[in-house]
Amino acid sequence: VVENRGGAGGNLAHEMVAHASPDGYTMLMGTNSVPVNPFLFPGLTFDPMSDFAPVSLIGTYPNLMVVPINSPAKTLPEFIARAKREKVAFATPGVGSSPHLAAELFKHMAKIDMTHVPYRRVAAGAMNDLLAGRLDAMFNTTGSLLQSVRADQVRALAISSASRQPNAAEIPTFAESGVPGYAVESWYAVFVPAKTPPEIVKKIQTDVAKALADPAVKARFEPLGVTVASSTPEELGVRMKAEAELWGPIIKAANIKGE
Numbered sequence: 001v002v003e004n005r006g007g008a009g010g011n012l013a014h015e016m017v018a019h020a021s022p023d024g025y026t027m028l029m030g031t032n033s034v035p036v037n038p039f040l041f042p043g044l045t046f047d048p049m050s051d052f053a054p055v056s057l058i059g060t061y062p063n064l065m066v067v068p069i070n071s072p073a074k075t076l077p078e079f080i081a082r083a084k085r086e087k088v089a090f091a092t093p094g095v096g097s098s099p100h101l102a103a104e105l106f107k108h109m110a111k112i113d114m115t116h117v118p119y120r121r122v123a124a125g126a127m128n129d130l131l132a133g134r135l136d137a138m139f140n141t142t143g144s145l146l147q148s149v150r151a152d153q154v155r156a157l158a159i160s161s162a163s164r165q166p167n168a169a170e171i172p173t174f175a176e177s178g179v180p181g182y183a184v185e186s187w188y189a190v191f192v193p194a195k196t197p198p199e200i201v202k203k204i205q206t207d208v209a210k211a212l213a214d215p216a217v218k219a220r221f222e223p224l225g226v227t228v229a230s231s232t233p234e235e236l237g238v239r240m241k242a243e244a245e246l247w248g249p250i251i252k253a254a255n256i257k258g259e
Helices: 008-018 032-042 077-083 098-110 122-131 142-150 198-212 216-222 233-253
Strands: 029-030 052-061 063-068 088-090 115-118 137-141 154-159 186-193
Touching: 008 186, 029 032, 032 098, 032 122, 032 233, 052 198, 052 233, 063 122, 063 142, 077 098, 077 154, 088 098, 098 115, 098 233, 122 137, 137 142, 142 154, 154 216, 186 198, 186 233, 198 216, 198 233
Parallel strands: 088 115, 088 137
Antiparallel strands: 029 186, 052 186, 063 137, 063 154
């Protein structure tokens, strides 16, 4: 049974699983918001680092930075130069979302300022405003923006991953476009309540890895821009800690509050 429990940046679902019986029958399909949300939402009733047992990574996906097709910025260095001499505004799917955090990291590393304009319906409102020139840029997932890039509605300046993506090899990375060291990807993963017995965690991880090796499963993720990748529980735990160490200071410096 799949229960889609949205709201509060995913915290309603996170809280339910964190407090569920650790019997292996309640699992969380989460994102990198799991280790990041405590920095955005003070006062949570659970600690993701101690109340969840990581099981396996599901897949990773980068974010794209795009500009209007008629933007004077043809490359990322040109956009950075423009942002240093005049005000620019960028859209994301919401405050504290992975595209928003990716943009904040870009601002920090490129030493520029940009005004954030969050949208709840990026596909409609934000894209219309971007195409009309009322926005200077947009950050969102590859799956959300690549079709618009292919249709020549917008121009992709950079992709957030460490290397170029096979399905968008023509789009350069931030690191090769003037922001050395920039490399972030979002991800999906499976978690269970912390006190779930190790043998149950191992069984679930084995089943997840087997499912992800199925070509039909990989094919379902491909249109979403997700690169399928399983992991051990230990590897996912290391990834969670790294996310917290990266985004905690960025969120604090930018004074970002979850909505």
